Amino acid sequence: MDKPCNRQWTPADRRPLVTVGPFGLSVRDQALEADVQAGLTAVEEGLLEATKSEVPFITEAAQHLVRAGGKRFRPLLVMLAAQFGDPYAPGVVPSAVVVELTHLATLYHDDVMDEAAVRRGVDSANTRWGNSVAVLTGDFLFARASQILADLGPEAVRVQALAFERLVTGQILETAGPSDGRDPVDHYLDVLGGKTGSLVAVSCRFGAMMSGADETVVDVLTQYGERLGVAFQLADDVLDIASDSHESGKTPGTDLREGVPTLPVLRLRERAARLGLPDDIALCELLDSDLTDDVRHAEALAALRAHPALEQARRDTVRYAEEARAALAPLVECDAKVTLLELCDAVVHRAG
Numbered sequence: 001m002d003k004p005c006n007r008q009w010t011p012a013d014r015r016p017l018v019t020v021g022p023f024g025l026s027v028r029d030q031a032l033e034a035d036v037q038a039g040l041t042a043v044e045e046g047l048l049e050a051t052k053s054e055v056p057f058i059t060e061a062a063q064h065l066v067r068a069g070g071k072r073f074r075p076l077l078v079m080l081a082a083q084f085g086d087p088y089a090p091g092v093v094p095s096a097v098v099v100e101l102t103h104l105a106t107l108y109h110d111d112v113m114d115e116a117a118v119r120r121g122v123d124s125a126n127t128r129w130g131n132s133v134a135v136l137t138g139d140f141l142f143a144r145a146s147q148i149l150a151d152l153g154p155e156a157v158r159v160q161a162l163a164f165e166r167l168v169t170g171q172i173l174e175t176a177g178p179s180d181g182r183d184p185v186d187h188y189l190d191v192l193g194g195k196t197g198s199l200v201a202v203s204c205r206f207g208a209m210m211s212g213a214d215e216t217v218v219d220v221l222t223q224y225g226e227r228l229g230v231a232f233q234l235a236d237d238v239l240d241i242a243s244d245s246h247e248s249g250k251t252p253g254t255d256l257r258e259g260v261p262t263l264p265v266l267r268l269r270e271r272a273a274r275l276g277l278p279d280d281i282a283l284c285e286l287l288d289s290d291l292t293d294d295v296r297h298a299e300a301l302a303a304l305r306a307h308p309a310l311e312q313a314r315r316d317t318v319r320y321a322e323e324a325r326a327a328l329a330p331l332v333e334c335d336a337k338v339t340l341l342e343l344c345d346a347v348v349h350r351a352g
């Protein structure tokens with residue numbers, strides 16, 4: 001079987017680019033593009049099948065976010081990581097369905113915790129049906145993911161269980177806040193490693209593992225996914241401040257208005273504590289005020305956009321993306337590797 005990772009690639013290669021996946025990602029090899037697209041189509045079918053219930057109302061609630069769409073970032077990573085083994089191995093698509101179901105389940109729960117009104121351009125489940133239904137629907141998705149996982153073997157169950165423990169721990173740490181004497185930025189990066197990095201890492205791990213790739217390749221791709229996941233969330237932090245709604249598809253300053261301490265805000269507070277500059281202290285005081293007021297919110301957003309803390313957060317994003325890029329160095333040069341490297345660039349591009 002002639003797989004993309006068995007064909008050498010060099011920078012001089014001039015094959016036409018094909019667009020696939022989130023961010024308008026460019027793929028240079030049509031065979032790889034076909035594999036990825038076929039895999040993502042199968043994942044979509046698997047998601048709809050996994051969210052069906054004998055109870056029509058449960059089906060409606062469980063498919064609410066599936067049908068709303070999304071980047072399918074994690075399934076994409078499963079498909080790309082599988083290129084380092086046999087991408088047609090029977091466990092590849094089911095494992096991608098598992099990680100996406102897990103991700104979707106956390107969104108139902110997150111929207112309840114955040115009291116979010118909208119998700120992916122549609123009413124959130126808690127807005128439409130109430131908090132109890134939203135929480136229980138998330139639990140239903142976890143249950144369906146577990147059923148699929150059970151057929152993938154005990155090692156897959158163990159990997160997912162450890163990742164899920166990290167995910168929940170990250171969420172709890174975010175809610176609890178940093179302990180006394182703990183650096184808030186370090187605490188926040190640990191939170192992101194659990195909340196986001198863990199499941200992105202498992203996506204890469206499952207793709208490589210289910211395809212039968214060598215254990216060293218599995219480890220490399222897992223490390224890559226962990227760092228890319230954190231970079232992806234940090235880019236979201238920057239976007240919340242820097243983008244307009246047309247660019248990002250979301251209302252700018254949403255986290256700011258809700259008092260969520262994202263990295264640009266944490267970098268501002270760090271600088272204010274270190275340097276004691278009056279302007280920094282005044283901006284911190286503004287952020288501590290009632291930002292549900294549109295005038296104050298607009299003032300805070302404009303001030304943060306012009307503040308060095310935003311550029312520092314961009315540099316942090318680039319650093320994690322570069323660590324993800326460096327993690328791939330041991331892998332053979334091939335189109336799948338090039339695409340994974342381009343994902344690092346795409347994440348950084350999102351942060352400007």
